[in-house]
Amino acid sequence: MFASSRSALASARQCRQMSHASNKLSGQVAVITGSTDGIGLAIAKRKGQEGARVVVSSRRSHNVERAVQEMHDLGLKDVLGVQCNVGKPEDRHNLIDQVVAKWGTVDILLTNAGVNPATGWLLDCSESVWDKLFDINVKSNWALTKLVAPHMQKKKKGSIIYIGSIASFGSIVPYGALSGYIVSKSCLLSMSKMVAQQLAPDNVRANCILPGIIKTRFGEVLHADDEVFSGVLPTIPMHRAGEPEEVAGLAVFLASDDASYITGENYGVAGGMQSRL
Template identity: 40%
Template sequence: MAGPQASLPCAWRMVGLALGGCWFSAASLHLPWLSAAGVLSSRVSALISPMYFPQYASSTGCWTTQESTGQLKLGSIGFAIAQHLAQDGAHVIISNRKQHNVDHAVTALREEGLHMPEHCGGVDFLVCVAGVNPLTGSTLRSNEQIWDKILDVNGKAPALLLSQFLPNMESRQGSVVLVSSIAAYTPIPCLGVYNVSKTALLGLTKTRAVELAPKNICVNCLVPGIINTDFSHLTVEDQAFMESMKKIYGLQRVGQPEDCVGLVSFLCSPDASYITGESIAVAGWSPHL
């Protein structure tokens, strides 16, 4: 497996995690459930971006974002988040199980003149964007393997990852941003089990917000709408579905990855330190209307 963009003298070493969320040593973090990684989609990849904002944190501060999509690509939500935070002065470290994905992303950011450091310190925030959907169809067509695969990646892995990160965050009053989907509120028929898995993240957000409040760690959830990425191309290309969204909800356009980055940056900043347990849609319409 490919390593991070550079050596990281952190409290962990990076290897592939089951959710495609990040790369940590199963030995150093004691993750026995990583043994199931072999049954998960080989398309799952990861983006980890520890970042440091001098105006907000100590010299050892490290702010972390994470992306799990089919592939780490320049048009993904995760890359857009890393790019935006780096532009804001964050120090971003990217890791992926495919070294060429890491090299491609790091090169693209450095060509913009953004600093990509070789080391990181502690963890001040964590953003989990886990998403895999190996089956297009209803829950009625899904066997146990499909249920296990999707729920392991999209639901269980972010929960267990946060549990492992906690010792590195609890003394820093950090922030956690989970990333669900508008399908949690308005299920898309062809994304049966995926809908369920993303709904579970809404509950995880509320539960972890209560559990971590005594540690001054905020937990919130970004709920992207229909965003123009490779992952959502089937939905975007479904003209009947898009027309119904426009007619019923007044949706005027398909979202872009860049539409999500401002909210994530805000939720990870001290400006959002009094906000927790919230799930916020970035969708061009509100599922609460």
């Protein structure tokens, strides 16, 4: 089974290499949190390749500098790097202030920053861990949305994209290590719908992407250990983990005019894993 998974993954990589950027996001300003590694960095690179002016951010400045250099090495020059711990109000304000000062507005907000500070079943979660989960995974999304919404409403156009988790639908085999994380990420299902309803009259859209088992450092708890992954694999009809780049394509689509009549929706990128409650 693992051999067939590797073959399918090789085919998927070949298909991605054959794709060509089409400047779907030409001139747009895209702010992406948690974008120095994994899914966030893949999305940042793809948005830049589609013509967007990209803002890369995370809580460690050296990671921001490295990610910006990676983008420059790809020939992407319209890149701004900003250190931002999304759990700190002053950092959130500084992030948006720097973007507006440099480029005048925000057209796209994609919130990828997230944490899972401790493992264990839900009722074994400490109050401090619970508070951090909701501060980073929920509150920061709400707070950043409040900061960028006025800029989008002024232009009568904008796209807000939250990165949730397919685990919100109970798609991963019973695995207590992710309990608190799953509950916090589930909030983004409703947030996308509530924000979409409020901002729709101003032509500002809000949607949520729900990655499954993606091969990132953050997701190593599920894919790096063969014994653990062998327990998860039967729940994935495509019989493999995904790559960060396979999430980036949907992120570009939802930010583009191709998705101009799509708002308040939740989209799984999970190889066929269960995507309904």
